Amino acid sequence: MKKLLCVLGVLAIILLIASLAGPSIILKAVQQDAPAESYAYSEVFFDTYDEVRKHHEELFARLGAESYSHVIDEADGLYIDSFYLPAAEDATNLIVLTTGVHGIEGYIGSVMLDVFFTEIYPQLDTDDTGVLTIANVNPYGMKYMRRYNENNVDLNRNFILDWDSFDLSVNEKYPQVDSFLGPIGKIGNALWHEAGFYLSLGKNAITKGADTISDALLGGQYEYPQGVYYGGNGDEASTVYLKDVFAQCLDSEYENIVHIDIHSGYGPRYNMVIFNSVYETMSEKESQAAFGYDNIIAYDSEAFYATTGDTTDFFYRLAESLDTDKSLFSTCFEFGTIGDEFFDTILSLKYTVDENRNHWYPTDNETSAEVVHQNYLELFYPTETQWREKTVADFAQATKGVLDAKLK
């Protein structure tokens, strides 16, 4: 009996020390390192929405672009900024660049605009090629470092051609995962939260399969407004604007449109993937050969997954519904962050779900809040120098490849 009491006592002390020391050890482990002093484009890797806006204003004024700021919320200072550099003589090619459809992903998107206008734009024949940039499509998500917008809507699931004929219960698997991934109150002690999450997710990953879970999430859902990857139930303000921009592009004088939507958070780390729309007919092999770029996901790729309400899919469907004779190539550039192995997928899910839970039920525990924030940065905007330099190199190579193949 005495021995048992002694063991229980020691266990209680260990648990107490773990719950006191555990959270700060976890925070230390996930804390993003300060970026290096100097690396490629280091001066334009910003950390606030206001800095990004101010920089775009200066950059595009220098280039002599026409600019327009579309109001999303004046009181909160939220705007979608558009910049247009028309073709000087013949309107043949129009390049459309969109950033920040997924709010926080607009930080890396903004850097890529600098890469584009420093390394690519000067090489283009601007007599017949115009460039339209739509920056910070989801300004709320940029300002508040979220993937989702002011209504918790994932804008890249909100581009539905016709809501009247759209089935909101399209995602049959989501209800299964919401039962254990939906927001259910404040996150407490970081150590016990981690332990509880992995136990629950591990159990569900084994019984349901990690792929089932991630497919159920990534595809988008339309029934759980507080859940993750929620696509809304009608056009969001940003969507109305971008749909109109796409329609104007298709109605313009330009014969050939090439659209690149810039994202981060999916795919292998240190690798940017060109993720083609399901409506793009080029296969993976054909795209690799045409673009001189290996990391491609096309409709026939093993890693391809279907989504609903995607901007690039919408662009193709809009072109089809307008019966246009223009050529269109609309694709997504995805910068991998965490990775795409089994455990990476689990981590990505965890960071996504934790952030959403903390959005709806903000924790009182400062350490836990910081752990959630640091993990979310790692998922969409890592500070690691090697990662940042590789994003620049991949973007430059892939963009050159795509434009060489697609511009007339």
Ligand SMILES: [Zn+2]
């Ligand atoms: Zn994204």
